[in-house]
Amino acid sequence: MTPVLATAGLAKRFGGLLAVDNVYFEVPKGQIRAVIGPNGAGKTTLMGLISGRLTPSAGKISFNGRDVTRQRAWERARSGIVYTFQVTSIFAGLSCYENVALAAQRHLARSMFAQVLLDEKRISDRVDDALRQVGLAHVTSQRADSLPYGHQRLLEVAMSLALEPQLLILDEPTQGLANAEIDTLCQHVRAITDSVTVVIIEHNMPVVLELADCITVMERGAVLAEGEPAQIAGDTQVQRAYLGT
Amino acid sequence: MISGRTRRIVVLHLAIIGLLFVLQFVLPAYHHTNLARIMVLATFAMGYNILFGYTGLMSLGHAMFFAAGMYGAGLCVYYLQFGAGAAFVLGILAGVSLAAVFGLFALRTTGVSFLIVTMMFGQACYLTLLYFNEITLGDQGFTVSGNLQALHQAGVGFAYSDPDVKFNAAWLVFAGALSISTAIAASPIGRVLIAVRVNEERTRLLGYNTFAYKWLALCVSGAIAGAAGAAYALLFSYVGASFASILYSIYPLLWTLLGGAGTTLGPLVGTGVMFYLIDLTSGWTAAYLFIVGGSLLALVLWFPQGLMGAVRARWARWLP
Amino acid sequence: MREVSRRRRLRQHHSLYARPANEMSFGPHLFLAFLEGTVTAFVLALTALGLSLVFGVMRIVNVAHGEFFMLGAVLAWYCTALLGGSPMVGFALALIVAPLLVGAIALAADWLVLKRVDYNPESTIVATIGLLYIVQQLVLTVFGPEARPVEAPIYFRVSFPWFGYSGYKLIVAALSALLLLGTWYALSHTKLGLYMRATQQDYEIAQAFGVPVRRVYATVFALGAMLAAVAGVLIVPVQQAHYLMGLDPLLLSFIVVIIGGLGSLKGTVVAAFVIGISDGMVSVFFSPTLAKILATLLVAAVLVVRPNGLFGDNRT
Numbered sequence: 001m002t003p004v005l006a007t008a009g010l011a012k013r014f015g016g017l018l019a020v021d022n023v024y025f026e027v028p029k030g031q032i033r034a035v036i037g038p039n040g041a042g043k044t045t046l047m048g049l050i051s052g053r054l055t056p057s058a059g060k061i062s063f064n065g066r067d068v069t070r071q072r073a074w075e076r077a078r079s080g081i082v083y084t085f086q087v088t089s090i091f092a093g094l095s096c097y098e099n100v101a102l103a104a105q106r107h108l109a110r111s112m113f114a115q116v117l118l119d120e121k122r123i124s125d126r127v128d129d130a131l132r133q134v135g136l137a138h139v140t141s142q143r144a145d146s147l148p149y150g151h152q153r154l155l156e157v158a159m160s161l162a163l164e165p166q167l168l169i170l171d172e173p174t175q176g177l178a179n180a181e182i183d184t185l186c187q188h189v190r191a192i193t194d195s196v197t198v199v200i201i202e203h204n205m206p207v208v209l210e211l212a213d214c215i216t217v218m219e220r221g222a223v224l225a226e227g228e229p230a231q232i233a234g235d236t237q238v239q240r241a242y243l244g245t
Numbered sequence: 246m247i248s249g250r251t252r253r254i255v256v257l258h259l260a261i262i263g264l265l266f267v268l269q270f271v272l273p274a275y276h277h278t279n280l281a282r283i284m285v286l287a288t289f290a291m292g293y294n295i296l297f298g299y300t301g302l303m304s305l306g307h308a309m310f311f312a313a314g315m316y317g318a319g320l321c322v323y324y325l326q327f328g329a330g331a332a333f334v335l336g337i338l339a340g341v342s343l344a345a346v347f348g349l350f351a352l353r354t355t356g357v358s359f360l361i362v363t364m365m366f367g368q369a370c371y372l373t374l375l376y377f378n379e380i381t382l383g384d385q386g387f388t389v390s391g392n393l394q395a396l397h398q399a400g401v402g403f404a405y406s407d408p409d410v411k412f413n414a415a416w417l418v419f420a421g422a423l424s425i426s427t428a429i430a431a432s433p434i435g436r437v438l439i440a441v442r443v444n445e446e447r448t449r450l451l452g453y454n455t456f457a458y459k460w461l462a463l464c465v466s467g468a469i470a471g472a473a474g475a476a477y478a479l480l481f482s483y484v485g486a487s488f489a490s491i492l493y494s495i496y497p498l499l500w501t502l503l504g505g506a507g508t509t510l511g512p513l514v515g516t517g518v519m520f521y522l523i524d525l526t527s528g529w530t531a532a533y534l535f536i537v538g539g540s541l542l543a544l545v546l547w548f549p550q551g552l553m554g555a556v557r558a559r560w561a562r563w564l565p
Numbered sequence: 566m567r568e569v570s571r572r573r574r575l576r577q578h579h580s581l582y583a584r585p586a587n588e589m590s591f592g593p594h595l596f597l598a599f600l601e602g603t604v605t606a607f608v609l610a611l612t613a614l615g616l617s618l619v620f621g622v623m624r625i626v627n628v629a630h631g632e633f634f635m636l637g638a639v640l641a642w643y644c645t646a647l648l649g650g651s652p653m654v655g656f657a658l659a660l661i662v663a664p665l666l667v668g669a670i671a672l673a674a675d676w677l678v679l680k681r682v683d684y685n686p687e688s689t690i691v692a693t694i695g696l697l698y699i700v701q702q703l704v705l706t707v708f709g710p711e712a713r714p715v716e717a718p719i720y721f722r723v724s725f726p727w728f729g730y731s732g733y734k735l736i737v738a739a740l741s742a743l744l745l746l747g748t749w750y751a752l753s754h755t756k757l758g759l760y761m762r763a764t765q766q767d768y769e770i771a772q773a774f775g776v777p778v779r780r781v782y783a784t785v786f787a788l789g790a791m792l793a794a795v796a797g798v799l800i801v802p803v804q805q806a807h808y809l810m811g812l813d814p815l816l817l818s819f820i821v822v823i824i825g826g827l828g829s830l831k832g833t834v835v836a837a838f839v840i841g842i843s844d845g846m847v848s849v850f851f852s853p854t855l856a857k858i859l860a861t862l863l864v865a866a867v868l869v870v871r872p873n874g875l876f877g878d879n880r881t
Contacts, residue, residue: 051450077452091443102440105433106452112461118433120251163451303687305628305694350865353872357626357686358827361819362868364628368816369861376854491812495694502691532706538698545692546681 002065003028004167004197005050005081010059011221012045019045021221023059027167032189032198034208037218043201044086046218047169050199051083052076063167078110080166084159084173086201088152092145096136096155099144100127103162130162134188150181157188168192170200174207186211209233250563251431257564258427261510262420269412281412283513283520284419285476286500290512291426292469293497298507299435300462301442305360306367307497309347310467312374312489313339314474316381319484322389333475340471341464343370348463352456364494371489386485389478411480418476419513422469427509429465430565438462439507470497492534499537502544505551509565514552593727594849602845604734607741609844610837611796613818614748614830615789621828622765622785625679625689629696631815633671633790636700637663637797638806639708642715656718656798663798664791670700671790675783684782697811704808717802737799744795745834752830761785765828813857817844820860824867826877836875 003026012020020042027033035043048054050061052073061069068076077083091099104126109115131137134154139147144155153173160168170189174182182204189198189211202208208215208229215232217225225238232238265284269277289311296302317339321327327335351362374383390406429435440448441455449455478484487493496519497512504515519540527533544551550558557564616630640663645655674696682688719736722729752758760781763771772778796814804810821840825832840860847856867875 053446053450074449074452074454077450083450085447089444089447091440091447093443094439098436098439101433102436102448103451105436109433112434112454112457115433115437120433123433159451303690305690350868353868357620357624357690358823358873360690361626361823361827362864365816365819365823365861365864368812369858372854372858376852376858495698498691498694530706531710532702534698535702535706538695538700538702541691541695542678542699543695545688545695546678549688 001028004064005199006062007046007050008060008062010046010049010061011057012042012049012054013057018221020049020056023221023223025216025223027197027199029197030193030195031213032193032200032211034212034215035199035201035218036203036205036208036215037224040220041218042221043218044171045221047083047171047199047201051081051169053083077163078106080164081169082160082163082165082167083169084156084171086171086175088149088156090144090152090155090159092143094144095141096131096144096147096158097124097127097140099155100130100158100162103159104130107163126162130158133161134158135184150177153177153181153185154188157185161188161192165196167197167199170198170202172201172203174202174204182207253563254427254431254565258423258509261513262416262423265419266413266416269409269416274408277408277412279520279524281408281415282481283517284415285473285480286496286520287513287516288419288422288476289470289473290497290500290504290516291422291509292466292473294501294506294508294512295426295429295438295469296462296466297498298501298505298511299430299442300438300459302459302462303360303363303498304367304466304494305364305491305498306370306494307363307466307470308489308491308493309367309370310340310344310470311474311477311493312370312486313343313467314471314476315478315484315488316374316474317471318475319387319389319478320381322479323387323484329479332479333472336475336478337468337471340474341468343471344464344467345460347467348460352459352463364491367489367494368491371486371491374486374489381486382484383486383489386483386487388482389484390482406482414480415476418472422472423509423513425465425469427565430509434458434461435565442507492537495537495541499541499544502549502551503540505553505555505557508551508553508557511551511553518552590727593725595846596725597728597730598846598849599842600730600734600845601849602842604738605845605848606838606841607738607745608796608800609814609817609821609841610834611741611744611799612793612814613821613825613833613837614745615792615796616818617822617825617828617830617833618748618761618792619786619789620822621830622761623684623782624828625684625686626693627786627789628690628693628815629674629700630693630789630793630818631811631813632697632700633667633793633811634797634814635704635806635808635811636667636670637794638715638801638804638810639704639797639808640666640794641798641801642708642713642806645715646713652716653718656715656802659798660795664794667794668787668791671787672783675786679782679786680779701808701811708806708808710808712805712807714805715801731803733802737803740799741796744792748792749830757781757784816857817841817860820864823864823874826874829874829876832874832876 005027007023007025010020010023011018023046025046037043045054049056052071056069060067063079063081091102101123105115105118105123108122108126109118128137131140134157136151136154136158144152147155173185177185186207200211212229215227215229216223217232217238225232225235268280272280293307296304314336318332318336321332321335347366351359351366354362374381378384437448437453437458441458445455500515500519501512502515503519504511504513522536523533526536612634616627619625619627641656641659644659644662645652648655648658678692679689682692717733719733721732723732723735752761760776763774763776764778764781768778817840821836822833824840825836844856844860847859
């Protein structure tokens with residue numbers, strides 16, 4: 001079976017720095033893949049290349065067997081690659097409803113002209129669904145940036161849900177969350193993997209070990225190791241790179 | 246909840262349109278003419294507001310679209326003896342075509358470069374009107390009333406110089422533009438435009454081709470500005486290059502900021518207030534543009550949300 | 566309509582500035598156009614450099630830049646008119662007084678306005694448009710609507726085999742070149758220059774290393790204004806002082822910084838020469854208006870190929 005995502009020889013150079021170096025990265029359908037590694041290992045850059053925020057210096061990216069290397073960010077998002085930012089990136093000043101509606105209506109109508117004909121009722125049904133799923137139904141009309149940080153994170157999850165992605169990239173989703181909130185988030189992530197493939201960048205090892213089906217370890221822009229959680233946890237090379245001992 | 250909001254919006258805007266219609270029976274002649282002019286200029290500002298207030302693209306060359314409409318309509322009447330209706334449509338077409346072509350390369354720039362590019366091209370259009378003076382008569386300007394046939398409807402002739410015809414034609418143009426801009430602002434498309442303003446990068450990663458949306462906003466904005474320019478030429482009969490000058494690019498910015506950027510009613514409020522402010526000051530000084538500079542500075546420093554923006558923030562969160 | 570008659574008056578001054586000699590043959594005519602263009606280019610480089618410096622370091626666009634140019638010209642008129650006597654003395658005084666006074670105005674604007682809007686790019690643009698009208702209308706009130714000539718401090722003609730050329734214009738070019746070199750030296754050899762480059766690279770890191778960023782901002786803004794003011798003083802014997810004269814240099818500077826790439830000083834100077842010389846050529850052979858229209862179209866062409874200008878950062 002073709003993997004959902006596959007990169008071949010992917011590289012990104014910033015001036016003299018090779019941030020991502022010849023990376024072959026494959027994720028099969030339905031998997032939760034964790035990417036770990038020390039700061040500056042190139043994890044976020046790699047995700048930037050996959051989501052189309054950055055253009056690669058070399059290499060190829062294919063999504064569901066199709067070459068998407070030359071597609072722009074919005075085209076990739078439209079075909080199902082959804083990226084959530086490291087820092088929350090909601091639309092400040094808009095209500096929670098509006099935030100999720102932007103995701104919902106994009107899913108309901110692909111082209112700009114289809115947007116014109118869109119019925120608000122269909123959008124609002126979808127928004128209500130997504131907000132209810134993450135437990136934010138009670139703050140629908142509140143300004144998104146007035147929510148506590150953990151709720152803003154959940155709002156982002158709701159936006160991702162409303163988009164119905166095929167590949168969801170979560171960049172350090174538990175950063176800044178309290179323990180209870182982390183548990184809720186993990187539940188949501190696990191609940192959607194029936195239909196969605198997830199790539200998660202994470203520093204919190206308990207979360208990684210609990211969620212991931214498979215772990216990729218990166219260091220200095222390259223893939224250092226890849227394997228099941230138990231295997232990776234026992235790898236001495238990984239421990240040295242990651243824990244710096 | 247949503248449909249309740251929609252109903253409120255529709256009722257309020259219809260009431261405003263109705264009130265403006267009724268005002269023609271109450272106002273003394275001087276203010277009657279002023280209001281007709283304000284409605285046409287507010288239409289220009291509403292077009293500007295779609296681009297600046299909602300989409301967040303500040304243009305400093307919008308006079309070119311106003312002038313495109315004005316000359317599109319005016320030249321057709323002057324040289325080709327077009328009727329008012331055809332000339333009006335041509336004015337809109339001129340505005341929208343200029344916006345469409347201009348947008349294709351101007352929107353390649355972002356941030357302050359976009360501002361500079363709009364200002365430059367606005368000025369280039371102004372200079373072009375002066376350069377082809379033999380055709381455009383841009384320097385001295387020309388009047389269209391001599392060539393404009395009265396409108397014959399059901400056996401009755403309506404002359405455009407008649408104040409009542411003038412007022413009601415201006416009112417129709419205004420009502421049309423307000424309806425369009427309100428419909429856009431309250432629609433899914435409007436939501437995407439606002440999203441582009443708030444965070445373009447995020448909007449793109451949701452899967453929106455933000456370039457296309459910005460281009461659409463520019464085209465709609467250009468069409469409405471063109472309609473305003475055409476209406477101005479036909480109703481107030483004067484066509485001149487001064488309407489393409491930089492001042493007429495600054496005016497819609499000022500009107501929109503004063504009334505409240507990103508509010509549907511702000512442009513009307515801002516245009517009305519500024520019109521009378523300038524009317525008063527130009528009575529006693531030649532340096533009346535001081536008011537323009539002073540207001541811009543004051544708005545930026547102390548009142549960035551504008552009049553309707555303040556109303557929305559304080560009393561009516563539901564205003565589009 | 567008032568606008569139109571002003572415009573017409575302005576264009577008459579333009580024709581003083583670039584007078585085509587119809588009876589001349591093509592070669593010398595081309596040489597004359599080239600000379601005119603070179604002078605324009607030097608003054609333009611000086612004016613645009615101020616705009617570019619301010620953008621480079623502060624990331625803001627100063628729309629009132631042309632008014633600083635105009636203030637320089639108007640102040641030069643006051644200096645020579647009030648002092649009387651030899652035009653040399655008044656002019657020398659203007660070269661000192663105008664930049665100082667304009668610099669002080671810029672400092673005040675930075676302190677009272679720009680700092681308060683936190684140098685937000687959009688607010689700054691609106692604020693400087695406001696400033697543009699305030700300065701322009703104040704000058705209209707105090708100085709009046711008429712264009713006033715200022716006598717050149719030095720009058721001699723350089724004789725070429727085909728025509729005589731104003732020696733003063735050549736001096737303008739030379740002085741501009743000196744000032745450009747001076748600015749370059751200041752940027753690369755002084756502590757202020759170092760601070761400016763540090764701030765341009767990374768505001769926060771510069772601040773962390775003890776660069777007084779706010780003071781650098783104020784200084785740069787004043788410096789940019791002073792460069793424009795000096796350009797205004799230099800050009801006034803050629804062009805006459807008028808309260809609306811700021812618009813043309815502003816637009817030409819905009820064209821230059823967009824083609825050169827916003828913030829790139831090298832780009833600014835190179836583009837100033839491209840635009841200045843072509844502007845001079847087209848002005849002599851056709852008309853100054855056409856020159857500006859063509860320059861704007863050139864910008865469109867550049868933008869299609871390189872959205873961030875020729876020397877700008879074109880990484881996407």
